[in-house]
Amino acid sequence: xxxxxxxxxxxxxxxxxxxxxxxxxxxxxxxxxxxxxxxxxxxxxxxxxxxxxxxxxxxxxxxxxxxxxxxxxxxxxxxxxxxxxxxxxxxxxxxxxxxxxxxxxxxxxxxxxxxxxxxxxxxxxxxxxxxxxxxxxxxxxxxxxxxxxxxxxxxxxxxxxxxxxxxxxxxxxxxxxxxxxxxxxxxxxxxxxx
Numbered sequence: 213x214x215x216x217x218x219x220x221x222x223x224x225x226x227x228x229x230x231x232x233x234x235x236x237x238x239x240x241x242x243x244x245x246x247x248x249x250x251x252x253x254x255x256x257x258x259x260x261x262x263x264x265x266x267x268x269x270x271x272x273x274x275x276x277x278x279x280x281x282x283x284x285x286x287x288x289x290x291x292x293x294x295x296x297x298x299x300x301x302x303x304x305x306x307x308x309x310x311x312x313x314x315x316x317x318x319x320x321x322x323x324x325x326x327x328x329x330x331x332x333x334x335x336x337x338x339x340x341x342x343x344x345x346x347x348x349x350x351x352x353x354x355x356x357x358x359x360x361x362x363x364x365x366x367x368x369x370x371x372x373x374x375x376x377x378x379x380x381x382x383x384x385x386x387x388x389x390x391x392x393x394x395x396x397x398x399x400x401x402x403x404x405x406x
Contacts (some may be wrong), residue, residue: 231362231399237267239391247387248271249274249369250274250276250370254294255365256291262280263278263281263282269370275371284313289341293333294364296333296355304331307323307326308323315345316343318343337389338381341374348371348372349369352380368387
């Protein structure tokens with residue numbers, strides 16, 4: 213069995229009740245305004261990333277994501293960030309049989325190659341994707357703790373023409389972590405008042 217779109221349909225009303233997209237919206241907008249890049253909120257749906265909210269950057273050449281869009285978790289910063297929050301056996305089970313789909317020459321295709329990236333994401337508190345989903349696309353993602361234990365994360369996605377991997381780590385990751393902390397606090401406060 214693989215939980216898919218049916219679960220997303222069940223999760224969406226739960227998220228609406230929790231208000232996660234609404235709570236995240238101001239933070240995503242502020243981060244997009246500050247960085248000029250596209251910022252997204254997503255949850256893990258089986259072996260995929262399910263986008264819940266996206267705020268576009270100001271550049272004409274920018275990443276475009278739409279709520280409801282699914283992308284493979286093994287080659288995206290959001291996916292790796294959320295997989296890293298799971299028990300490694302559960303993460304491997306969700307991804308299914310190897311080799312994983314190669315979208316670019318940089319895409320990892322085996323658990324042996326992906327597992328160290330997930331360990332690094334756990335240790336560092338953020339995950340990176342550098343040309344793994346699409347050549348020239350870089351992203352950094354951090355987890356967003358939720359009361360219901362749902363795997364959620366936010367990211368900044370940018371063109372390699374404007375941001376380097378080092379820039380993601382030094383400039384973007386701390387901003388993402390601060391935004392995720394605000395979203396988590398807002399969700400906790402909302403729960404206390406609900």
